[in-house]
Amino acid sequence: MLNDYVKIHGSKDGLVIITSDVSDIDALKEKIINRIERSLTFFKGAQLTVKFRNLGVDEKSLDELKEFVLENYGVNVRFKKIQERHLKNVTSENDIFDGLEEGMTKFYKGTVRSGQIVKYYGNLVVLGDVNPGGIVQASGNIIIMGTLRGIAHAGMSGNLDSIIAASKINAMQLRISNIISRSPDNDIEALYPEIALVKKK
Amino acid sequence: MSEVIVITSGKGGVGKTTTTANIGTYLSMKGFKTALVDTDIGLRNLDVVMGLENRIVYDLVDVVEGQCRLKQALIKDKRFDGLYLLPAAQTRDKTAVNPEQMRAITEELRQDFDYILIDCPAGIEQGFKNAIAGADRALVVTTPEVSAVRDADRIIGLLEASDVRDHMLIINRIKMDMVKRGDMMNIDDIMDILAIDLLGVIPDDENIVISTNKGEPIVVDEKSLAGQAYRNLTQRLIGEDVPIINLDTNYGLIDRLKSLFKISSSR
Numbered sequence: 392m393l394n395d396y397v398k399i400h401g402s403k404d405g406l407v408i409i410t411s412d413v414s415d416i417d418a419l420k421e422k423i424i425n426r427i428e429r430s431l432t433f434f435k436g437a438q439l440t441v442k443f444r445n446l447g448v449d450e451k452s453l454d455e456l457k458e459f460v461l462e463n464y465g466v467n468v469r470f471k472k473i474q475e476r477h478l479k480n481v482t483s484e485n486d487i488f489d490g491l492e493e494g495m496t497k498f499y500k501g502t503v504r505s506g507q508i509v510k511y512y513g514n515l516v517v518l519g520d521v522n523p524g525g526i527v528q529a530s531g532n533i534i535i536m537g538t539l540r541g542i543a544h545a546g547m548s549g550n551l552d553s554i555i556a557a558s559k560i561n562a563m564q565l566r567i568s569n570i571i572s573r574s575p576d577n578d579i580e581a582l583y584p585e586i587a588l589v590k591k592k
Numbered sequence: 593m594s595e596v597i598v599i600t601s602g603k604g605g606v607g608k609t610t611t612t613a614n615i616g617t618y619l620s621m622k623g624f625k626t627a628l629v630d631t632d633i634g635l636r637n638l639d640v641v642m643g644l645e646n647r648i649v650y651d652l653v654d655v656v657e658g659q660c661r662l663k664q665a666l667i668k669d670k671r672f673d674g675l676y677l678l679p680a681a682q683t684r685d686k687t688a689v690n691p692e693q694m695r696a697i698t699e700e701l702r703q704d705f706d707y708i709l710i711d712c713p714a715g716i717e718q719g720f721k722n723a724i725a726g727a728d729r730a731l732v733v734t735t736p737e738v739s740a741v742r743d744a745d746r747i748i749g750l751l752e753a754s755d756v757r758d759h760m761l762i763i764n765r766i767k768m769d770m771v772k773r774g775d776m777m778n779i780d781d782i783m784d785i786l787a788i789d790l791l792g793v794i795p796d797d798e799n800i801v802i803s804t805n806k807g808e809p810i811v812v813d814e815k816s817l818a819g820q821a822y823r824n825l826t827q828r829l830i831g832e833d834v835p836i837i838n839l840d841t842n843y844g845l846i847d848r849l850k851s852l853f854k855i856s857s858s859r
Contacts, residue, residue, distance in 0.1 A: 502787055504749030505742055522745045522785055540785070 407440045416452040419443065420459070427464050440469045487549045488513060488530035496531075503527055503541065512548070523563060532556070538581075542566065555587040594702040597709050597829075598727035598756070602743030604714030606735045607764040607794070610804060612711040613641045614822040615731075615829065617809040620675035622830070624706040627666065629678045629697070631723040632713035633688055636680035643807020644669060644677050653681035656693045662700050676705070686718040691725035698726030716750060724751065730759040731791060731829075736766050736777040741785055748788060760791035762825065767796045768839050792825030794818055795839050 408426060423441060427434045453470050460468045488494065495513035503509050503517060505524030515529035518536050525541035527533055530548040535557035544566035546553030551568045559581040564573045567589050599612045612628055619626040630638035633653060639645045650665035655678070662678075669675040678697075681688065701708045712723035724730065730751050734744040744761070751759050763782055770776035783790060797818035803810040810819040811826070820837065827834045 501752075504752075505746040507749045520785075520787065523742055524746065525749075538784075 406434070406437050407442060414448070416448050416456065419448065420456050423456070423460060423468070424464075427460070427466055431464065434464065434466045437466055438469070439466050440471055442471045486512075486530075488546070488553075489550070490514065491531050491550065491552055494531060497529075499527075502537075505541075521557075521562075529553075543587075551589045553588075556584065558584050560585045560587065594706050594708065595729060596698045596702065596727045597707065597729045597731060598712050598724050599709060599731045599733060600712035600720065600723065600747055600751075601714065601733040601740070602716065602747040603734075603740045606733050606740050607800075608714075608733050609637045609641050609711050610800060610810075611731070611733050611762060611764065611794075611822075612638060612709050614809045614811045614819075615826050616675060616707075616709045617642075617669075617672055618811040618823055618826040619707050619709075619830070620669070620672040621811070622826070623674070624830075625674040625676075625704065626707045626709065627676045627678060627701050627705045629701070629708060629710045630680040631689075631694070631710055631719060633680045633719065634682065634685045635713065636682050638711050639667075639677060639679045641804050641807065642669065642677055642809070644679070645807070648679045651679045651681040652697070653684050653688045655697060656689050662697065686713065686722065689722050690718075691721050694722045695726040716746065720747075720750070721754075724754055724756055727756055728758065730756050731762055732759055732786075732788070733762045733764050734782065734786070735764050736771070736779075736782060738777070741777065741782055745786055748786060760789045760829075761786055762791050762794065764794045765796040766793055766839065790836065791828055792821060792836060793839060794821045794825070 408423065457468050457470070460466050490513060496516060497511040497513060498516045498518060499509050500518045502519040503521040503525035505522055508526045508528065509515065509517065510528040512530045514531035514533070515527060516534045516536070517527060520537035521527055521535055521539045521541040521543065523540045526544070527535070527541070528544040528547050530546065530550065532553050533543050533545045533555045535543070535555075537557070538559040539555070539557040539562045541562065542564045543555045543557075543562060545555045546568040547566070549568050551570070553567055555565055555567065561581050562574055564571060565587045567587065570589055599608050599615070601608050609632075616626050616628045628638060628642070629652070630636050631652070632638070639648060644667050647667050650660040652665065654660045655662050655665045666676040666678055669677065698708055698710070710723050710727060713719035732744050732747055732751075734740045748759060751757075761783075763779060766779070767776055771778045779790070779793060795817050797810070797816060799813065799816045800810055800818055803813065810816050811822045813819040824834050824837050828836075
């Protein structure tokens with residue numbers, strides 16, 4: 392077990408226990424019971440949420456543990472799994488990123504200039520321009536608070552729902568997942584913010 | 593306090609060497625001890641533009657290899673007090689020097705000079721890395737062409753990656769009549785893309801070709817608009833509060849000269 396530390400704090404979910412990697416149901420059970428026994432009166436009748444990173448504990452034994460705690464201590468336990476990507480900075484290279492609504496996001500401050508690549512396995516926000524020859528890549532959405540003149544590649548690990556938004560899009564190319572589109576040959580200046588997305592999937 | 597300033601561009605032929613020669617000359621005219629260092633080994637030009645070609649005995653590579661002392665390689669320009677040139681070698685290439693050696697040379701020059709201007713070669717390879725090695729500041733020269741602006745953008749990125757964060761832009765060879773017709777990028781277009789501070793704008797001027805061929809920097813020419821632009825730009829470089837010459841006027845040549853006269857007389 393990487394981390395035996397059990398942290399408790401109060402939140403809208405009631406009392407919350409955050410523990411780290413859990414691979415063994417008995418160890419988790421021991422931890423929770425230990426903690427409850429230390430201050431039984433405090434926990435009595437409370438709503439307790441246990442957040443942990445699941446490394447191979449099945450749902451059935453979690454249910455059993457829940458009933459066991461309720462019967463023996465009168466504490467209602469809820470289990471909440473912490474997703475891997477919420478702990479780690481990035482999803483791995485080939486995983487399809489599913490944090491488009493809510494997920495890891497990188498904020499890049501400054502101009503992405505010709506020859507520079509900003510790449511992130513999550514959502515990417517650029518606070519600046521992306522100049523011609525500059526490339527921004529993300530496995531999630533790309534938001535550019537400036538003019539996009541270079542290449543933007545959203546959903547690069549294969550998420551067609553990802554979008555590219557910018558204050559102005561004058562891009563050389565837009566790529567979403569494996570779909571590539573290039574800007575029209577006539578030089579129309581973008582005048583307002585736009586969002587690029589895949590229409591027919 | 594001395595400053596090492598590298599003049600760079602990425603693209604060739606935009607006027608790095610001319611800019612180095614003119615800024616350096618005017619700095620020395622303003623009373624600063626100035627050293628010009630040509631790092632374009634194998635394709636040296638700064639000596640020609642300065643008209644000092646015939647006086648080269650030792651060069652940068654000789655200094656690096658210990659064939660001579662730094663002071664022996666420095667050529668004193670007799671026309672301008674306090675102006676020296678460290679020429680590049682013509683028979684070698686960029687690999688003859690490495691960034692550490694360049695840094696050592698600039699450190700040595702700092703002791704004797706107020707300003708050390710480094711003329712960077714085109715490209716982003718070894719020559720560029722050598723040139724920016726010891727620099728405190730950078731002047732990025734570009735012309736109003738898409739290709740030059742693209743390269744300048746790349747160079748600014750590389751400068752930032754190499755921790756040369758104090759950089760300013762010089763737009764060279766602008767033709768206001770073409771800009772007005774919409775045939776040339778205007779200053780705002782360029783500033784929009786590059787997003788760095790503008791040090792100055794130099795108009796396209798046939799006299800530059802003449803002065804370059806003669807080996808006399810154009811800043812000494814009181815009448816030339818490009819010379820005025822270079823003087824103006826150099827003053828801003830050393831922190832004087834001078835407005836950028838307004839080239840973007842609708843008047844004819846006479847009015848332009850009049851407004852030019854106003855600027856120079858108010859100095």
